[in-house]
Amino acid sequence: MSSPYTVRWGILATGWIAETFTKDLLTSPASRDVHDVRHEVVAVSSSSSKERAAEFIKKVDAPSSVKAYGSYHELVADPDVDIIYVATPHSHHFQNAMLALDAGKNVLCEKSLTVTAAQTRKLIETARSKNLFFMEAVWTRYFPLSIKVRELITSGAIGNVYRTIADLSVGRDAPEGKIDFPDENRMVNADLAGGALLDLGIYALTWVFQSLYHTQPEAEKEAPNVIAAVNKYHTGADETTSIILQFPKHKSHGIALTSLRVASEPDNKDTAGASIRIQGGLGEIQVVGPAYRPRQLRVITKESDGKAEVIDFAIPKDKERDWGHGMFWEADEAARCLRDGQKESKTLPWSESIVIMEVMDETLKQGGVTYPELISTDVFDPQSPLNTGKR
Ligand SMILES: NC(=O)C1=CN([C@@H]2O[C@H](COP(=O)(O)OP(=O)(O)OC[C@H]3O[C@@H](n4cnc5c(N)ncnc54)[C@H](OP(=O)(O)O)[C@@H]3O)[C@@H](O)[C@H]2O)C=CC1
Numbered sequence: 001m002s003s004p005y006t007v008r009w010g011i012l013a014t015g016w017i018a019e020t021f022t023k024d025l026l027t028s029p030a031s032r033d034v035h036d037v038r039h040e041v042v043a044v045s046s047s048s049s050k051e052r053a054a055e056f057i058k059k060v061d062a063p064s065s066v067k068a069y070g071s072y073h074e075l076v077a078d079p080d081v082d083i084i085y086v087a088t089p090h091s092h093h094f095q096n097a098m099l100a101l102d103a104g105k106n107v108l109c110e111k112s113l114t115v116t117a118a119q120t121r122k123l124i125e126t127a128r129s130k131n132l133f134f135m136e137a138v139w140t141r142y143f144p145l146s147i148k149v150r151e152l153i154t155s156g157a158i159g160n161v162y163r164t165i166a167d168l169s170v171g172r173d174a175p176e177g178k179i180d181f182p183d184e185n186r187m188v189n190a191d192l193a194g195g196a197l198l199d200l201g202i203y204a205l206t207w208v209f210q211s212l213y214h215t216q217p218e219a220e221k222e223a224p225n226v227i228a229a230v231n232k233y234h235t236g237a238d239e240t241t242s243i244i245l246q247f248p249k250h251k252s253h254g255i256a257l258t259s260l261r262v263a264s265e266p267d268n269k270d271t272a273g274a275s276i277r278i279q280g281g282l283g284e285i286q287v288v289g290p291a292y293r294p295r296q297l298r299v300i301t302k303e304s305d306g307k308a309e310v311i312d313f314a315i316p317k318d319k320e321r322d323w324g325h326g327m328f329w330e331a332d333e334a335a336r337c338l339r340d341g342q343k344e345s346k347t348l349p350w351s352e353s354i355v356i357m358e359v360m361d362e363t364l365k366q367g368g369v370t371y372p373e374l375i376s377t378d379v380f381d382p383q384s385p386l387n388t389g390k391r
Pocket residue numbers: 012013014015016017018045046047048049052087088089090092110111112137139186192198199292389391
């Protein structure tokens with residue numbers, strides 16, 4: 001057997017998801033039965049300080065040879081790095097990903113990809129013109145569970161899919177009209193592109209798009225019509241957003257729901273039922289668990305006479321590191337694309353990221369949500385405070 005293809009990662013930012021993703025990178029691919037690619041963490045950067053980057057390296061139990069940088073600029077200039085993982089708040093994604101692409105680096109960028117569709121288009125044009133790999137890090141798409149759902153749909157297991165209802169909501173309602181996040185927190189802070197839609201609604205949209213758009217033959221794909229209802233929080237960010245997406249040629253509807261007030265899984269178990277229902281003429285696929293990390297499917301067809309076939313999907317752990325979150329599958333996809341010279345992932349192509357961002361743009365427009373110029377401009381500025389960390 002030939003030796004696995006190795007990808008050398010640079011981690012941009014040191015928050016919660018950077019930690020989770022890096023720990024996944026450090027797991028052994030064999031623990032998920034992957035043998036063709038592997039990952040090396042080469043450098044970590046923090047806009048706060050070099051010390052913070054060094055602490056992060058210790059915290060995730062990475063090798064002591066990993067370089068610590070006190071600025072994003074140093075990271076993107078490192079010749080040992082093949083690909084940068086952008087793990088800042090969404091407000092920063094456009095400027096940070098541009099910084100990396102401009103320096104000639106491939107990029108895996110956290111969701112939601114950007115604040116506006118124009119920013120997404122600019123990033124994609126830049127990646128295309130520089131012949132670089134660029135991918136939106138919607139990790140759920142790379143789960144074996146998602147692959148199975150797409151296979152079930154394209155094989156006709158539930159007939160034509162006419163409707164998908166998908167919800168990702170977290171119940172953080174608090175007394176006196178408040179939401180249980182401090183106003184400065186990225187979940188509600190408009191300066192950090194806060195709000196339910198960009199943080200959580202993207203997953204509800206992911207399920208609508210996986211089931212009603214991605215699975216359509218290329219020539220038949222159509223951008224949906226959008227009708228949205230949005231409630232705003234006092235910070236200006238959206239707190240509850242409901243979207244109806246109509247795909248007229250396919251006669252299908254997607255209902256994407258998200259809220260910071262109510263919960264899609266109120267007891268964090270699965271007793272509330274499936275938060276995603278993909279409904280076809282011959283049956284239904286129910287996806288159980290939070291929309292970002294589901295672990296069970298129930299397939300109910302007319303043929304099975306209403307009896308559900310239950311399929312469980314465990315998320316493998318590296319026993320030695322006692323860790324496995326499920327983000328490694330998207331990292332494996334990025335590695336295979338780099339190995340094969342592909343500039344975009346077929347599982348989430350650039351064109352689809354653009355249409356999804358356009359739906360979010362339209363939703364925010366209908367709801368009257370606007371974000372500050374600093375974070376919504378599509379003009380790249382290497383010296384933007386979003387790149388230098390001067391807060
Ligand atoms: N795929 C998934 O499951 C998840 C994805 N996400 C996405 O990841 C991104 C980051 O989320 P998360 O890790 O929870 O956020 P955190 O607040 O935990 O971390 C964000 C990091 O970004 C850097 N940063 C730079 N400027 C700022 C600023 N002005 N305010 C705050 N942080 C700043 C900081 O790192 P430093 O100081 O080192 O530069 C900080 O630690 C978001 O876009 C979110 O949507 C989040 C959670 C789950």
